[in-house]
Amino acid sequence: MIEVSDIRKRYRRKNVLNGISFKAEKGRITSLIGLNGAGKSTILKAIMGLTPVDGGSIRIGGQPLSPEIYHTIAFVPDRLTLPGSMKLRDGLQLMSDFYPRWNAEKAEDLMSFFRLERGERIGRLSKGTAAKFNLVLGMAQDVDYVLMDEPFSGIDLFSRERIAEVFTSQLVEDRGVLITTHEIGDIEHLVDRAVMLDQGHVIRDFDCEEMRSDHGKSIIDVMREVYRT
């Protein structure tokens, strides 16, 4: 499991993360929920080592962060991570070259599923297509954890449905999934655990199934409670 303990981060005099702790378990989809600027992206980047933290610890499967660990996690950020001049097939080749756990077959399947053209240049993709390609890059790896930052932002409705399909059919299995989103509506029914953030603190951390059965509340209901006041 991904274990985040009391991480802090200060950026330009602002405490972006104020002692955040939570766990994301394998076989579950955990969602970080918060308004814009709550620090969700920062947390994912911290787990991926893309930004250093000022305090606290992050452990994955009990191990501290190291280059070896990144064999087991994939990150799908909200931006393209390959040079715009590259063609899609070159991008796939790069992944194959550098990621020992790259699954070329799965990549083929996903490329067909999303109907992506191999000869397209990455820089020319529309936002929706780019997001789909990002998903391919993240999900065609045989990893234990997948992190996704705003996978649905700016995507049209039908694309979103297709992506949600992928979540249910292929994604989880025995992987741990950690996503951030502020549009919880599309996948509310898929999320297992919700961690709500505000001003760099964790204000709610609950199991969604329990919340539904014991309190009769959906995630959105809790959000209204928490963020309206």
Added chain:
Amino acid sequence: MKTYLKLVHLEIYRFRLVLLGLMAMTSAIQLIGLQLAMRDRLQAIRGQLTREGLSLAQYAERYNGIPLGEIWSHRESWMTFPIVICIGGIGLYIFLIWYRDWFGRSAFVYRLLMLPHSRFLLYVSKFTALMTFVFSLFALQIGIVAVQMTMYRLRMPDELRVPRTLVDTIRGMDLVLFIPVRLHEFLLVYGFGSVFVLLLFTTILMERSYRFKGLLAGLAYTAGTLMLVAWMWAQAERGTALLYPSELLAAAIALMLLNAALSLWLGRWLLRTKVAA
């Protein structure tokens, strides 16, 4: 090891068009420049022949032949301009080879930093690629002079030609500062040059870790090292320095080796713990 080589290839491949462009520009300007220089010189000589009523053989007797190195200096600016451009271009790319990963629509730096391999490989592979560019231009320059020697042989009349070997020709040109013929000169120029590249690489990483303060610290250290080495060079020429010149050289070399180690170690540490994407 394979990852390192693949990363080096990645860097070389990304730059291939620019490198090709620099090579084409340098070749064209230097070769055309030589043709023009030979044309001018031959014209001037023909004029002198008619005025003084000499034959080519008599001219050669009186005034000696003209070696390639001398014709080169007719269009000195044609020859040195491309070199300056290349140095400027590579110099700029010392910074761009890093910064291009950060800036732009795609965050390629995310991908590079997330690779399941030691991040230090990024540092070393970028350095290797840059050195490859430098040495490929070095090799190109040698090749261009070789081609120029052939052009010279074809165009200059036998009476005026002074046959010299490639090394001999280069030795007599100012060019020899960039393509040295002596091993210890080569080690000094390219050895010290490489260490400065390492210092700049680590400065860039300092900037990416500590922003403006980091940039300032890195640049100050690099500039300080440059001035220290220049000072040592100046001291060597004075008789009153407490260290003999050979000792100053040894000290300068030791200093640069230390700086190389420091840059590599610090760069590695910054990549591992402080750099932010």
Added chain:
Amino acid sequence: MRRRYGYSIGLAVLSAAVLAAYAGAAGSDSNPPYKLVTLEGSTEAMKGFVLEGLGSRLSADGRRERTGSLFLSAPFDDLIQPDRYSSERNQLIIAHRSFMRGHRQDESFYRDGNFVIGADMDDSLSSVKIRILDLAGSGSKEFTVPVRANAAKADNPLYQDKTVLDIQRIETRIHLLVRGQHDSPGNGPAIWTFTDYIVDKESGELLQAEEIYQTVPDPDPYTETSVELIAEVRELEPSSSVMLNVKTIKRKGPDAARSEQDLVLKDWRIIGYDYASGDTWDLPKAGMDRLKQGLAPRLHEGKLYAFNERNAEPLIHVLDTRTGEPLAEPLQLDRSGSAGLRSIRLEKGLIYDNLILNKIPTVVVYEEKTRKVVYRGAVERTDSDSQSVDYQYFQFNYYGE
């Protein structure tokens, strides 16, 4: 991307191949196409000497190397560039490394079998530092000797300078020959003074300061007196006396160029000074007349040598320093193929003649007493494609081991 590895590999391999070939070519090219060949005699007398020219440095034992293309590493050579006529400093630097540390370019040095003594004027021009190295092993000593001001402070000279020109040891005393220079009052023409400061070798105490000579400014603004030092040509060797070449020259007028035709020699004296006794004397007329044939006077081993290097067939005259009378028959040197390009060196009872003989750069070494040739060598070209040595003048330098 896999199929495009060729680009990177090609670039790297091609570059490496070109560089390797270049390195090989440069390496095998390290010998210049010239060498110094012995035509007669033994190379013993030529130990440490080199001929430099056409980008090469040749020595009599067959060693040859290229000079030049040393832009960055040149300043890092411990030895001083032997581009002056005398360069024996390099012997000191090699033999006494720690004593010479930081003092390679001090103003004057002295060496005999027992001591090495160095002297340097302080930047403030008020004292001289003397350093003595005892070759018998008891280390080195240092003294600071005060040197008096050139002119009274009230005169306020615009420019003044002092240099230690020569240093000698006579038994327990060290003599410093100091040349002072300052403008005369009212910023008139420069006045030169030559003073012998006598210092006790054991205590460092200044015993005496004896003025040997001082120039007197001429009221005529176009008349100038210049003084040239004639000291032992081998800077380090002991010499009991020293001479001053004093010429008074008048220019024809304010617009007169500095060419020789427009200068008139009004007066010429050669003043000798003996360190031990303090005597001064003028070289008698007979001797001056001999010199007036165009010979340049030099002091070596207590004798006055006079010869003209620009002469095609120079004669080396050996004169007594006090009387100006010849001590031996003049030595006739070979006719040079190129007048003006010649250098003659006197050392250890040998005369080294570096000239162009029959178009070829040649060195001939004579034993002074017997007048026999102990060495004769010439520069030969080993590769016929390279530049011919005909009429090329090679510099004769002492380079050390």
